[in-house]
Amino acid sequence: MPSDAAADEADRDTGPVAGSGAPVILSNEPGSFAWGVLAERHPALIQQVRDAFPYGRRQHDALDALLDEITNGVVEPLPRAEHDHGTWSDRGRGRFGQSWFDVPFLWAESYFYRRLLGAVEYFGSGPWQGIDPFAPFKQAELSGTAVDEELRALDALADTPADQRAATLLHAALWGNRADLGFRVTAAEPTADDSADGLVADDSALLWRLLPAGALAAIAVVADNAGRELIPDLVLIDHLLEQRHAEQVVLHVKPTPYYVSDATTSDFVACLRRLTQAPGEAGRIGARLWAATATGRLEVRAHSFFCAPLPYEEMPGDLRGEFEAVSLTIFKGDLNYRRLVDDRKWDATTPFADRTAYFPGAVTALRTLKSDVVVGLARGTPESLERSGAAWRTSGTHALIQVRE
Numbered sequence: 001m002p003s004d005a006a007a008d009e010a011d012r013d014t015g016p017v018a019g020s021g022a023p024v025i026l027s028n029e030p031g032s033f034a035w036g037v038l039a040e041r042h043p044a045l046i047q048q049v050r051d052a053f054p055y056g057r058r059q060h061d062a063l064d065a066l067l068d069e070i071t072n073g074v075v076e077p078l079p080r081a082e083h084d085h086g087t088w089s090d091r092g093r094g095r096f097g098q099s100w101f102d103v104p105f106l107w108a109e110s111y112f113y114r115r116l117l118g119a120v121e122y123f124g125s126g127p128w129q130g131i132d133p134f135a136p137f138k139q140a141e142l143s144g145t146a147v148d149e150e151l152r153a154l155d156a157l158a159d160t161p162a163d164q165r166a167a168t169l170l171h172a173a174l175w176g177n178r179a180d181l182g183f184r185v186t187a188a189e190p191t192a193d194d195s196a197d198g199l200v201a202d203d204s205a206l207l208w209r210l211l212p213a214g215a216l217a218a219i220a221v222v223a224d225n226a227g228r229e230l231i232p233d234l235v236l237i238d239h240l241l242e243q244r245h246a247e248q249v250v251l252h253v254k255p256t257p258y259y260v261s262d263a264t265t266s267d268f269v270a271c272l273r274r275l276t277q278a279p280g281e282a283g284r285i286g287a288r289l290w291a292a293t294a295t296g297r298l299e300v301r302a303h304s305f306f307c308a309p310l311p312y313e314e315m316p317g318d319l320r321g322e323f324e325a326v327s328l329t330i331f332k333g334d335l336n337y338r339r340l341v342d343d344r345k346w347d348a349t350t351p352f353a354d355r356t357a358y359f360p361g362a363v364t365a366l367r368t369l370k371s372d373v374v375v376g377l378a379r380g381t382p383e384s385l386e387r388s389g390a391a392w393r394t395s396g397t398h399a400l401i402q403v404r405e
């Protein structure tokens with residue numbers, strides 16, 4: 001569990017203040033994507049969590065109160081007794097007392113997950129301490145037959161040439177980002193057909209140029225979802241280590257449950273175990289990764305800033321130092337993208353390099369589009385996507401690979 005001191009530290013040393021010039025995304029436009037998350041997904045999620053555990057009276061009352069607050073009330077501060085009361089008092093200055101719909105979307109979602117964990121006594125000192133309210137959903141996905149099939153498919157890849165395998169594994173990790181259980185609370189899962197021609201930006205050639213085989217670089221991977229996203233991420237990491245694109249990989253996960261399916265250390269362990277227990281190539285990959293953790297070639301870290309409601313431009317000095325120390329950082333997923341470029345209504349052709357100029361080193365985003373923010377598109381692309389009439393920004397049918405050297 002993160003200490004209050006660590007989170008305080010993360011917030012104190014904040015570096016330059018994040019971008020300006022485009023309006024911050026709020027959730028107060030009925031019918032907008034952000035509005036739907038607060039008005040529909042969050043209440044549905046409270047119900048799902050309530051149904052998934054034999055919680056006691058106190059927890060049911062707390063969930064009722066949270067539901068009432070997010071639908072009819074205003075943002076309330078954390079109770080004084082909470083270990084991170086001070087941290088969130090600072091983060092929430094100017095936000096408490098407002099409607100949840102009128103504060104920045106990124107902040108509201110993040111605080112919602114903190115409050116949900118509070119309601120189920122995740123941070124308490126009693127018997128529910130550390131019980132992940134999303135664990136049943138993550139476990140069901142990880143033990144499902146879809147994962148069996150995905151692991152079996154690795155056998156066919158074992159003998160393909162390394163560059164072809166690299167491209168396939170990169171795409172598997174990219175599209176694995178559709179496997180987001182929060183996204184599935186209300187939206188239908190996109191079908192395989194939806195992804196045909198779905199790349200709106202593809203800097204993969206530059207990515208491989210930055211990672212030549214034999215370069216023995218250190219790489220950071222900022223994970224997103226567990227299960228059907230983290231497994232292809234781990235398979236890609238194994239490939240990078242095996243082919244000596246990287247000598248060391250640091251995998252950054254969340255310190256506490258977040259956005260339903262975001263990967264924590266427990267989820268990393270569960271995914272690695274799933275791989276090692278699989279037959280064939282998947283099992284061999286799992287064994288190699290397990291051994292890599294013991295030698296330090298694969299290291300897992302869980303900085304408190306990964307659950308902060310802030311853009312990465314405001315990252316604390318120690319995390320900045322970690323990214324400075326590697327040759328490339330790969331950010332997985334939609335939330336990481338929102339935090340990387342800042343959750344604002346940017347013109348979609350704003351260069352990705354401009355929005356990430358503050359980042360201390362080369363950076364890559366592998367993301368399926370599941371919220372309104374996007375940058376780095378070629379001129380004319382946003383217009384032609386709009387003409388298609390599809391919900392290309394938010395439905396997970398489109399994806400991007402963006403790189404800044």
Ligand SMILES: O=P(O)(O)OC[C@@]1(O)O[C@H](CO)[C@@H](O)[C@@H]1O
Pocket residue numbers: 037041109177180182183224225259332333334335336369370371
């Ligand atoms: O980071 P991820 O897992 O790719 O996506 C997180 C996400 O589902 O959560 C938010 C809605 O709750 C959206 O911004 C986004 O679609």
